[in-house]
Amino acid sequence: MVDIRTLESEADLIAAAKVFRTAMVGLQVSPPYRPGQIRDVREPGRTLAAFADGAVVGSVDGFTSDMTVPGGARLPHVAVTRVGVLPTHTRRGIVSGLLTHQLRDARERGEVFASLRASEAVIYGRFGYAVANLSHTVEVVTARARMRDSVMDGGPVRMVSTDESYDVLPGVYDNAVSARPGSIGRPSTWWAGQKFGSQLGTDPSYVAVQGDSGFVRYHGIGADTWFTGDNRTAIVDDFWAPTTEAYVGLIRFLFSLDLVTRFVFAAMPIDDPLPQLLIDQRAVRVTKSRDETWLRILDVSRALSSRTYRGAGAVTVSITDPVLQENSGTFRVSAEGAEAVTSEPDLTIDVTSLAAVYLGGTAWHQLAAAGAVQFSDYSAIERADALFSSHLAPHCGTDF
Numbered sequence: 001m002v003d004i005r006t007l008e009s010e011a012d013l014i015a016a017a018k019v020f021r022t023a024m025v026g027l028q029v030s031p032p033y034r035p036g037q038i039r040d041v042r043e044p045g046r047t048l049a050a051f052a053d054g055a056v057v058g059s060v061d062g063f064t065s066d067m068t069v070p071g072g073a074r075l076p077h078v079a080v081t082r083v084g085v086l087p088t089h090t091r092r093g094i095v096s097g098l099l100t101h102q103l104r105d106a107r108e109r110g111e112v113f114a115s116l117r118a119s120e121a122v123i124y125g126r127f128g129y130a131v132a133n134l135s136h137t138v139e140v141v142t143a144r145a146r147m148r149d150s151v152m153d154g155g156p157v158r159m160v161s162t163d164e165s166y167d168v169l170p171g172v173y174d175n176a177v178s179a180r181p182g183s184i185g186r187p188s189t190w191w192a193g194q195k196f197g198s199q200l201g202t203d204p205s206y207v208a209v210q211g212d213s214g215f216v217r218y219h220g221i222g223a224d225t226w227f228t229g230d231n232r233t234a235i236v237d238d239f240w241a242p243t244t245e246a247y248v249g250l251i252r253f254l255f256s257l258d259l260v261t262r263f264v265f266a267a268m269p270i271d272d273p274l275p276q277l278l279i280d281q282r283a284v285r286v287t288k289s290r291d292e293t294w295l296r297i298l299d300v301s302r303a304l305s306s307r308t309y310r311g312a313g314a315v316t317v318s319i320t321d322p323v324l325q326e327n328s329g330t331f332r333v334s335a336e337g338a339e340a341v342t343s344e345p346d347l348t349i350d351v352t353s354l355a356a357v358y359l360g361g362t363a364w365h366q367l368a369a370a371g372a373v374q375f376s377d378y379s380a381i382e383r384a385d386a387l388f389s390s391h392l393a394p395h396c397g398t399d400f
Contacts, residue, residue, distance in 0.1 A: 016059035023084030058085035071308030080116035133361035133394035135292035144283035154249030178242035182394035214246030269395035304338035311386025318345035346380035360390025
């Protein structure tokens with residue numbers, strides 16, 4: 001018999017953390033928690049665990065945030081993380097129980113979305129999650145990265161120490177709100193987790209800040225051959241620049257660093273303008289494309305009515321949600337917005353497919369090709385493609 005409950009005691013929270021790392025197999029060993037420290041990196045009431053014979057055998061966590069949707073509105077959101085079950089207790093429905101419990105709790109809290117990063121791609125679709133956007137890993141050869149003369153100078157940049165950064169960066173992040181769909185808020189528990197996680201690193205890390213509008217966190221790799229090698233690589237771990245001035249200022253700063261021959265930007269939007277800034281666009285190379293945000297819509301009505309739409313015409317969409325059945329409904333969507341209706345639908349999908357197209361990272365014609373949407377007239381697919389498209393490609397840029 002498995003019992004699912006919210007964790008409160010420090011001992012149970014630490015036990016859940018150990019279960020997650022055991023389940024993930026390949027993660028670095030976590031440093032020991034000082035007394036009370038785990039409460040800094042766990043939001044009260046968010047850690048759920050499955051108990052068997054009095055011991056934690058599975059857990060799921062999350063933190064309260066918000067998410068930007070097309071048009072710039074920011075809606076309540078839970079960032080789901082640390083989903084894991086001991087290898088001795090898999091295939092027993094524990095993950096299903098934990099995730100379903102969490103979804104219902106989040107909806108009752110008034111949250112419109114849940115999102116996560118998936119270690120396994122075949123698990124989360126049955127709970128209503130879908131890939132909502134892609135993220136690129138980008139390499140830049142600095143010797144070829146000369147800016148066009150037309151590119152602005154960008155704002156001045158200052159260095160801050162890694163220790164100081166955890167006091168400075170949260171304010172900069174909150175001040176520089178991004179209009180990019182899929183971006184999320186970073187609460188204090190997220191920053192505390194970053195600080196705690198920095199203890200795992202062995203390479204030196206650096207932080208540069210542009211005014212109150214942006215920052216970059218980066219580190220070099222291969223310290224043992226840094227002075228003698230000819231491939232000195234720096235990894236850009238966190239690049240936050242929602243304004244053009246901040247973006248250009250930070251890019252210029254990075255490309256001015258002596259000794260670095262190659263930069264690897266770990267996570268960039270698929271429409272990032274970097275190649276356009278350079279005379280030689282081949283200095284920039286996409287080396288990896290991967291799914292980033294797995295989105296779950298918890299309140300379909302509020303989600304549809306809160307984002308903006310593009311193009312002309314309208315479509316009526318029927319949505320089914322087998323997990324949160326109260327979420328099902330039919331909606332008329334047009335450039336004026338979305339509203340619940342009782343008329344016959346042009347398109348019929350489940351909540352998983354809606355999550356895929358909601359931020360604009362997937363097109364309706366892609367769903368149609370996959371047989372994931374029912375329709376009688378293909379022109380409805382074309383209208384939906386236009387309505388749900390986004391000026392900016394969705395991207396989160398926050399790892400959790």
